[in-house]
Amino acid sequence: xxxxxxxxxxxxxxxxxxxxxxxxxxxxxxxxxxxxxxxxxxxxxxxxxxxxxxxxxxxxxxxxxxxxxxxxxxxxxxxxxxxxxxxxxxxxxxxxxxxxxxxxxxxxxxxxxxxxxxxxxxxxxxxxxxxxxxxxxxxxxxxxxxxxxxxxxxxxxxxxxxxxxxxxxxxxxxxxxxxxxxxxxxxxxxxxxxxxxxxxxxxxxxxxxxxxxxxxxxxxxxxxxxxxxxxx
Numbered sequence: 001x002x003x004x005x006x007x008x009x010x011x012x013x014x015x016x017x018x019x020x021x022x023x024x025x026x027x028x029x030x031x032x033x034x035x036x037x038x039x040x041x042x043x044x045x046x047x048x049x050x051x052x053x054x055x056x057x058x059x060x061x062x063x064x065x066x067x068x069x070x071x072x073x074x075x076x077x078x079x080x081x082x083x084x085x086x087x088x089x090x091x092x093x094x095x096x097x098x099x100x101x102x103x104x105x106x107x108x109x110x111x112x113x114x115x116x117x118x119x120x121x122x123x124x125x126x127x128x129x130x131x132x133x134x135x136x137x138x139x140x141x142x143x144x145x146x147x148x149x150x151x152x153x154x155x156x157x158x159x160x161x162x163x164x165x166x167x168x169x170x171x172x173x174x175x176x177x178x179x180x181x182x183x184x185x186x187x188x189x190x191x192x193x194x195x196x197x198x199x200x201x202x203x204x205x206x207x208x209x210x211x212x213x214x215x216x217x218x219x220x221x222x223x224x225x226x227x228x229x230x231x232x
Contacts, residue, residue, distance in 0.1 A: 026208055031184065049077070050157045069145075071092045073090075108137050112142065162178045
């Protein structure tokens with residue numbers, strides 16, 4: 001070691017918690033720190049295309065995801081976004097099923113755990129314990145359909161409009177894409193808004209910044225009109 005050089009010891013769990021999971025760039029830019037960090041807890045609500053795109057990106061990159069209490073989440077739509085379905089575990093639940101308890105267990109060994117709260121509010125004492133476990137295990141937790149105290153950030157998306165082809169009049173033709181209005185809020189930061197397009201690009205459905213795919217003609221090999229599985 002060179003003389004006078006200061007060193008800092010960082011535990012493996014702390015180092016891993018700083019790593020970012022691969023999610024669509026347009027969503028990563030809205031989150032504090034520039035992405036979905038391991039060990040973080042984020043709330044995602046509204047149009048399901050946003051959540052599905054995150055699951056697809058992580059599994060396509062080799063990560064493993066568990067989805068708890070989301071029986072109506074379309075795996076077909078996730079596959080259209082490039083998801084590796086062999087890396088997704090789904091747990092639908094039964095009477096007396098506790099999604100928070102299941103999520104706490106699955107944080108050990110997975111990259112992302114998505115838990116549907118079913119409209120309930122998780123007490124702060126319990127949410128803090130699960131958040132501490134997420135940090136220790138280096139897994140990201142995404143909560144939806146409920147209230148979770150202490151989330152680092154929240155993303156809410158609403159469908160702004162649909163695009164139809166061939167276009168003859170409003171609402172006519174196949175759905176060739178749609179636009180989302182996304183609101184992002186981070187703990188201790190000002191909220192922000194973004195418009196996101198859901199398009200068929202490079203043989204899969206993607207989320208891109210609004211207008212970034214409009215430079216290519218509709219019949220080009222890169223952007224082409226197809227029917228989408230709508231996950232809104």
